[in-house]
Every structure is written in structure tokens, then in C-alpha cells.
Amino acid sequence: MKKLDLIKTANSNLRRSKMRTFLTIFSIVIGAFTLAMSLGLGEGIRGYINSQIGAYENANLYRVVKKGADSFQGSFSSPEPKDYKPEEQGVVADYAQFLLTPADIAKISNLKGVEDVRLPYAVSIEYIIGADGKKYSAPGDTSLPEISKTYLAGEAVAPDELGKVVLSNKYLDVLGFKDPEAALGKKVNVTIKTLDGTLADYDLEIKGVISPSIFDQALNYSEAQARQMAFAQRGIAAESFSQIFVSKKTDVKEADLKSAFLKAKYEAGSIKDLVASLNQIISAAQVGLGAFSGIAILAAVVGVVNTLFMAVLERTKEIGLYRALGAKRKTVFALFSIEAALIGFWGSVFGLLLANLAKLGINSVASNSFLKGVQGYDLLGLPLSMHITIMISIIVVTLLAGLIPAFKASRLNPIDALKYE
């Protein structure tokens, strides 16, 4: 029998018992839909991360913490007596050891391969004054020159530049600027609470206007400006950091830099490492969610086996006739196997169709509600590759499920099959 005839015959056989086929395919549809939704959510988040920080993957910037600080759990576990190990000492064991002090920073700047050290001074401001005289909250951060920004007007502030700021375009309206160009050279009044509890004003000149990514805040100060304000706010404590950033000398390999840091009991990770570890978390979540969908598919597959066993019973005489007319065992086997695969095919086609409709609905609701203002991000992502993967996986699984009934059909004795009542 020709392959195309086998497929056409198998497909028309599925239409014989329409309700049964519909219900079997429907169970696969549910499985495919659930799988697409759970993987699609992970893909959406992955897409968001990549859209926000993917562009910085190759930036010459390393985040430095004390060794063990990222996995620091001292506050959450009661310590058990342990043997003394010299190499483990100096590693973060309690909260006080967590911070990078000026001594650490000096040590880090002298490490082999370190070009520059960037200190992300934390400034928490009270308010800014809007064009209407109202006070607005506006989070700010130290600008890292290695992380490029999307400038709508103007340019970046240099690390040592005082009295200047880069503004997010979302604040143009409240500050009374009709467009990014109009804001350049104008001042924004920033008020902070100082160490002794009084308020201090800073008039900062707008040097650039950006469309912000997740790295960017409303106000992006130069390192010098941030230091000035942080010092006024927190005094000497402003000089301690939970994390700092360094750039690498071009002639030094990344691995050498990282090992130099490890030797000195620090840990350095690139943005690429950060993206990779985030993706790893998402992949783990996808696998977890996918496993639940897998259970739904498994349950559906039991239905496929049942449907095909019923079909073999109902069509026993027909199998006998096929054999009497010259069909080989392998033709009968192929016919039932293809029927199983077709159940998987149609189930995944309709499941994915439904998932795409749901995607349109969910993304539209999300972008108009809790994701409003987050640009270029869809909550659910269903790339073509995922469609293909889901389809192939489901077809393979249903095909495997169909092998047992197909084998049974192919082993029927044609004479007994013809006599079957």
C-alpha cells in the first residue's frame, strides 16, 4: 500500500466513530494546550529578560560580591557544630560580613585584570517637585557607563561629573517638558533626607533623556553625584556595598579574572552569567510545569490506547479481509500506528490553535492591566520552534501508545479475524 493511501485510509478510519475520535482527540487537545501554556509562560519571561538585558550580555561589566554572599543563608538556618577549615574562613557566614568595605574595594582595584571599579551608591530621595508644584517620588540609581542606554535626547553623564542627571522619559510630563529635547539643560529639583534628619535640595541639570530598561531608574546619577548625596544621607556607611561592579582589562581572560577574584575570596559574575542563571531558573520552572502537562498528556494517551484497542476489536473482520486481499502484517501494523499518530497530530494542531487564541486574549488583557507600561513584553510567548517541538513530542508519544494495539491487529490470524463476531 502506498504511504499516501495509508495516511488517507487511516484518517478516514478515524472518522468512522466520530464521537469517540472527537473525545480522544479532545483529551490530547487539553494536554497540548496545557503544555503550550506552561512552556509559553516561561518563554514569555525568558523573552522579557532577553529584551531587557540580552543587549548587555557582552558588556564589559562584572558584578562582585563577597565569596558566599549570594548563597548566604546564615539568618535562616541554625548553625550546627562543624570542623574548623582554614579555607572556609573569611567567607560570609553572617550578615555583618556581607558588605564590601573600603578596604575590600581597595583590594579589589589592585587585583590582576581589573580595569575600573564602579561603586553603585544607593541614594533614596524624598521627592522631586513637578511643574504643577506637586511632589513626586522618583527612584534613582548610579549610572554605570558600561551599560548603554536608549537615549531619546542628550547623552550620558561621565562618572566624575557633578550636578548632572539622566532622566527617564516617563517623568517628562510631570516636570512639564513637552518632549525629550525640551528637557535638555533644564533643572530638576531633588530633595533628600540627610543623616541628621533635615532635608537637602539638589538642583541637577538634565543631560540626557532615556527610554528606560529594567536597569534604569527615573533619575540616573553620575557616580560622583550619587556619592555626594549618599554620603549626606548615610555618612560613612555609604561607603559599604553589598555588591560593586568592575570592568576587565581587555588583555585579561574572563576565566583568569574570575579565578583571581576567587583566590582573594570574592566572586565575580558577568551579565552573561546572570542571564544564564536566570534562564536556568526559567528552564527549571518550565520543566516542572511541563511535567504537570506531561501527566495530562499521559492520561490522554491512555485514552488513545483504549480507542485503538476498541477499533481493532470493531474492525477485526476488516483486518481479516485486508489480509485475505493480500495485505501484509506490516501494512495492518502501519495502518493502526498511523491512526494513533494522526490522533496526536490533530490533537496537537487543535491544542496549539487554542493556545494561540488564548495567547492573544491573555497577552491583550495583561498588557492592558498588570503589565501596562512594560513595553515589548508578552506574558506568553509561543515561538514556531515550540509549536514544532510540542507537535513532534505528542505525535511520537501517541505513536508509541498506538504500537501495542497496532501490533495486536497485525498478529490477528486472517481466518479467525474473518470469522470474528
Place this chain on the structure above:
Amino acid sequence: MPFRQVSLVYCFDMIEVKKVSKVYGKKENTFTALSDISLSIKSGEVMAVVGKSGSGKSTLIHILTGLDKPTKGDVKSSGQSIFVVDTDTWRGSNIGIVFQQFYLQNNDTVLQNVALPLKIQGIPKKARELAAREALEQVGLSDKLKNKANNLSGGQKQRVAIARAIVGKPQVLVADEPTGNLDSENGEAIVRLLFELNKNNQTTLLMVTHDEDLAERCDRIVRLKDGKILSISAGKRAAKRSLGSDTLTTRRTRK
């Protein structure tokens, strides 16, 4: 090869059954369905296999068509064992089987039913539909091509089954109680059709029947009892032929 008139009814052995035995079951619970049967079916002849229920008629037909294997002995076609070659393919291209119960696919059209053996053989759609139309013309059902099989009468259904059996132009047509499910009028029409096909297509016809009158109308009659051949005798048709009233002109003769 030039045409040659022959006085012989049949010319060479189409199928040879050699010392075939068939035993069902194991150890103490065995049943011998056929015992040491030898038989040769000649090209172009009409052979009737008669016997009571349990005489081994059906078992003989099943073994002869390769649907079942003998416990002992062999079946040869053109000198070669049919169990050594690909039996399914051999059966598909050399044997047409007409069953008592028709075995039509009720939801398919008459044309699709008739074309089924060719579809199994992998013949392209156009060619198999053309052959199916020809076969349906031979059985007088050209006007029912698009009808669903379950909308036909019993006689028509058996004609469709015959068309399906001859669509691949087999050398041997095996009819297992072809009139068993039909009234006498329809049964007679089917028998005439089968004889006609034998005459027009030079198809060897092997007919299993209970009907002694029908058997008498064949060239040879094989009588079975308890799995053994009781007798092989000439029927009235052979006598007619040897008198020259039905001299066979055939391309299948061998020198």
C-alpha cells in the same frame, strides 16, 4: 505465440496441493482437519469442492490460498512453494476470493470497495479506479459506482464482491459458498456470472459448495469426507467440452 485450438479442457497445473495435512490443537486435544491431500488444479478449469460441514473444505481453501499453513505437505504455484515466496503478495496478485458473507466495507462506495485490492497492492488511484469500473461492468453494476455498499441488495453485494475478486485479473478465482447467503434466483445469477467470468477471462474457478447440482455443472468435482479426498470425478461441463461443444481457445496453452 499463435492461437491454437485444443481439445483438452485444461492445459497445465495452476496450483498443486502436495500431501497436505492440517492438524489443529496440541498433544491430546488434536483435530485432523486434512489428511494427506494431493490435488492439482488445472489452468482454466472449474473445480467444485464438495463435502459436509467439517469435511475440511474450508481448511483446504485456506491452505490453498496461503491464508493458513499446512502442518505437513506443500502448495505449489507455477512449480514454486507459495510458502517460500511472499505469500501475502502472491495471494494479492494471483488469487481472487469471493466469500459467502461478502465482507464489503459498508460506508465505502461500490467503486472504493472494488478498488480495495489494488489499493493494497499500491496501484495509483486513477489506474485502480479504471480497473474497478471495468470489473463492475463485467458484473453488470456500472450504474452503482457511487452507491454506498450498505444500500445494495444481497445479490448486488455478492456481485460487488466478485468484481473486487476479479479486479486484479487473478489467475484463480476462489468462491467459498458464493450462493450461501442468497435466494435461489440470485444464487443462480451469481453462478452464471462466475461461469461466464471463467469462460471470458479464462480464470480458473474453484468453488466450495454444499450444492450437489451446482457441483455437477463444473469440470471436476472433488469430494471430501473427514479431511480426506473421497473421490475426484468429472462433471457435466467437462463432458460437454470433450464433445467439442465448448472447445476452449486460449492463450494460456503450453506446448
